[in-house]
Amino acid sequence: MPSPGVPRIDHVTRHPAIQRIYLEVSNAQGDRNTIMCGAGAPAMPRSPSIVPHQIDHDTYLVLNDFGRLGRAWCETDEEGSDRKTLIRRLLDDHYSHPVRIVAFNTSEGWSRDVTTDIADELRRRFVEYDEVPRSVLEFVETAMRH
Numbered sequence: 214m215p216s217p218g219v220p221r222i223d224h225v226t227r228h229p230a231i232q233r234i235y236l237e238v239s240n241a242q243g244d245r246n247t248i249m250c251g252a253g254a255p256a257m258p259r260s261p262s263i264v265p266h267q268i269d270h271d272t273y274l275v276l277n278d279f280g281r282l283g284r285a286w287c288e289t290d291e292e293g294s295d296r297k298t299l300i301r302r303l304l305d306d307h308y309s310h311p312v313r314i315v316a317f318n319t320s321e322g323w324s325r326d327v328t329t330d331i332a333d334e335l336r337r338r339f340v341e342y343d344e345v346p347r348s349v350l351e352f353v354e355t356a357m358r359h
């Protein structure tokens with residue numbers, strides 16, 4: 214029996230061609246949703262530390278809105294937590310509805326909201342792409358209004 218407010222995983226599908234995993238989840242009210250996870254990162258039996266092992270490594274995390282299931286910080290592997298990979302994953306439509314992005318560097322002792330900075334960089338890079346995912350267009354539009 215799932216705890217109140219915690220989604221229940223109903224089905225897991227692995228899509229090997231694009232190295233993504235899809236979770237079909239539902240909550241206590243019966244609301245169902247599909248969540249895309251990972252980019253080929255192996256499943257781990259326990260949660261890894263979010264503190265990077267590299268010295269002087271800026272780490273970027275995405276807060277994604279999963280609709281009725283709420284918002285959550287998306288997991289990422291250590292190699293995929295840099296700015297370049299974040300931008301690529303956003304433009305590859307890795308996140309269904311990104312709403313906030315934070316960056317931190319534990320060795321330098323700082324953290325900050327970089328939502329507007331990332332949205333601005335994405336906007337400048339639109340000309341490089343034939344098609345920009347709707348999730349990115351909505352993210353940029355929302356971030357630029359705030």
